[in-house]
Amino acid sequence: MQSGEYTVGQLATAARTKAVTIRYYERQGLMRIPTRTPGGYRIYRSDDLDRLLFILRCRHFGFSLENVRELLQLADQTDAPCAEVDAKVARHLDEVRERLAELQSLEAELQRLSRCCAGGGIVKDCRIIESLSRDIGNSKTPACTP
Amino acid sequence: MQSGEYTVGQLATAARTKAVTIRYYERQGLMRIPTRTPGGYRIYRSDDLDRLLFILRCRHFGFSLENVRELLQLADQTDAPCAEVDAKVARHLDEVRERLAELQSLEAELQRLSRCCAGGGIVKDCRIIESLSRDIGNSKTPACTP
DNA sequence: CTTGACCTTATAGCAACTATAAGGTGCATC
DNA sequence: GATGCACCTTATAGTTGCTATAAGGTCAAG
Ligand SMILES: [Zn+2]
Ligand SMILES: [Zn+2]
Ligand SMILES: [Zn+2]
Ligand SMILES: [Zn+2]
Numbered sequence: 001m002q003s004g005e006y007t008v009g010q011l012a013t014a015a016r017t018k019a020v021t022i023r024y025y026e027r028q029g030l031m032r033i034p035t036r037t038p039g040g041y042r043i044y045r046s047d048d049l050d051r052l053l054f055i056l057r058c059r060h061f062g063f064s065l066e067n068v069r070e071l072l073q074l075a076d077q078t079d080a081p082c083a084e085v086d087a088k089v090a091r092h093l094d095e096v097r098e099r100l101a102e103l104q105s106l107e108a109e110l111q112r113l114s115r116c117c118a119g120g121g122i123v124k125d126c127r128i129i130e131s132l133s134r135d136i137g138n139s140k141t142p143a144c145t146p
Numbered sequence: 147m148q149s150g151e152y153t154v155g156q157l158a159t160a161a162r163t164k165a166v167t168i169r170y171y172e173r174q175g176l177m178r179i180p181t182r183t184p185g186g187y188r189i190y191r192s193d194d195l196d197r198l199l200f201i202l203r204c205r206h207f208g209f210s211l212e213n214v215r216e217l218l219q220l221a222d223q224t225d226a227p228c229a230e231v232d233a234k235v236a237r238h239l240d241e242v243r244e245r246l247a248e249l250q251s252l253e254a255e256l257q258r259l260s261r262c263c264a265g266g267g268i269v270k271d272c273r274i275i276e277s278l279s280r281d282i283g284n285s286k287t288p289a290c291t292p
Numbered sequence: 293c294t295t296g297a298c299c300t301t302a303t304a305g306c307a308a309c310t311a312t313a314a315g316g317t318g319c320a321t322c
Numbered sequence: 323g324a325t326g327c328a329c330c331t332t333a334t335a336g337t338t339g340c341t342a343t344a345a346g347g348t349c350a351a352g
Contacts, residue, residue, distance in 0.1 A: 001318095009329065019330085024309065039317045041330055050279070057278050061259060062252055065308070075275050082272035086263050089274055093256045100253055103246050106208055110239045113207060117232050126228035128235055129221050132203050133196070147349095155298065165299085170340065185348045187299055211339070299348065310337075317330065322323100 001037075006044040015052045022052065028065055030055055030072065063092060147183075152190040161198045168198065174211055176201055176218065209238060 001007070008019045015022075025031040031051060034042040054075070058068040067088060074085050116127035123129055147153070154165040161168075171177040177197060180188040200221070204214040213234060220231050262273035269275055 007330075018310090020310070021308090023331095028308090037317085037330095039330085041317070054278055059308095061256055061278075071278070074269060075279070078268070078270040080269050082263060082267050082269045082275065083265065085269065085272055085274055086260075086265055089256070089260045089263075093253070093260050096249065096253050096256055100246075100249050103242065103249055107239070107242050107246055110207055110235070110242055114232075114235045114239050117228060119229065119232055121228050122224070123221060123226050123228045123231065124224040126231055128231055129228065132200055132207075132217070133221070153299075164341090166341070167339090169300095174339090183299095183348085185299085187348070205339090293352100295350105295352085297349090297351105300346080302345095303343080305342075306340090307338100310335100312335080313333085315331080318328090320326090320328105322325080 001043070004046060006049070008042045008044070011044045011049060011052060014049055015056060017052070017056060025052070025055060025065075028069075030065060030069055061092070062096060067092065147189070150192060152195070154188045154190070157190045157195060157198065160195055161202060163198070163202060171198070171201060171211075174215075176211060176215055207238070208242060213238065 006014065008022050012019045012022055022031060026033065032048065034044050034048065036042060051072070054072065055068055058071055059065075063071065071085065071088065074080070074082075074088075113128060113131055116131055152160065154168050158165045158168055168177060172179065178194065180190050180194065182188060197218070200218065201214050204217055205211075209217065217231065217234065220226070220228075220234075259274060259277055262277050
């Protein structure tokens with residue numbers, strides 16, 4: 001091990017991730033196949049750290065591993081127009097906003113459900129259980145009027 | 147097959163779900179073990195439909211199957227206090243709000259990333275790729291656990 | 293009695309890891 | 323040189339809530 005070289009564990013520490021994750025990324029074709037010591041240990045260099053950090057930043061932004069793979073390829077073609085990159089980010093942003101809207105409506109529904117029951121009663125009279133037991137979605141009379 | 151009885155497919159249709167889902171819920175201990183025809187077909191009755199609809203409503207509210215299992219048990223003890231039910235719903239609402247907050251901050255970050263690049267350039271100069279290649283939030287590198 | 297829609301089970305796959313087992317390496321210390 | 327220990331290796335299974343496939347059996351209509 002020379003200076004500027006890392007074992008998988010050292011690379012993991014440097015990137016604040018775990019060795020298993022790095023091996024997993026290798027199997028998934030995100031990390032390059034590293035050289036090995038005579039004993040079979042993986043040896044990484046600083047460009048591997050760069051690549052790993054790129055991957056982790058993409059993950060932090062919620063990109064799927066497949067998207068990350070594509071982003072890595074795009075990032076390598078430095079002279080190509082970046083329109084595809086920009087589009088990928090924009091599309092992902094759209095997806096996140098969609099999930100956000102869904103989660104917001106879930107939160108509202110769940111809050112309504114939660115407020116159904118005043119507490120202190122028994123299951124037989126619990127408006128929450130009642131709401132879960134009948135079709136609130138199609139009911140004319142809403143189960144809960146908070 | 148008498149009236150008021152369902153095969154798994156008919157039950158699925160009645161609940162607007164799929165037969166495989168019902169069998170899966172049975173394996174997971176959510177649906178009761180049904181009786182069978184001499185040929186081995188599952189036979190369901192209207193209380194099975196009620197139970198299935200209860201499960202599906204819980205799923206609609208985002209409860210995990212484990213939570214649904216517990217809610218089913220709680221719902222069966224009609225004379226017990228409903229505090230546990232109420233607490234389960236409240237806890238789930240908290241989790242949803244937590245996810246919501248994470249998703250909101252992700253949306254903001256992603257919007258900032260998206261706006262980095264004006265478009266029309268090449269990858270080499272793309273601020274998005276640059277952002278993904280450098281430590282933008284460099285004061286802290288939060289390891290996002292989604 | 294054949295057709296065809298439906299049913300049965302078992303098994304594998306998805307995403308992105310996490311956990312476990314069983315063993316090998318590298319380096320410091322005795 | 324032997325030992326100990328932290329770290330490395332691979333393979334395999336588990337997580338969640340389904341979905342897909344294969345290979346076969348049942349039921350009711352025509
Ligand atoms: Zn209650
Ligand atoms: Zn809804
Ligand atoms: Zn962040
Ligand atoms: Zn760009």
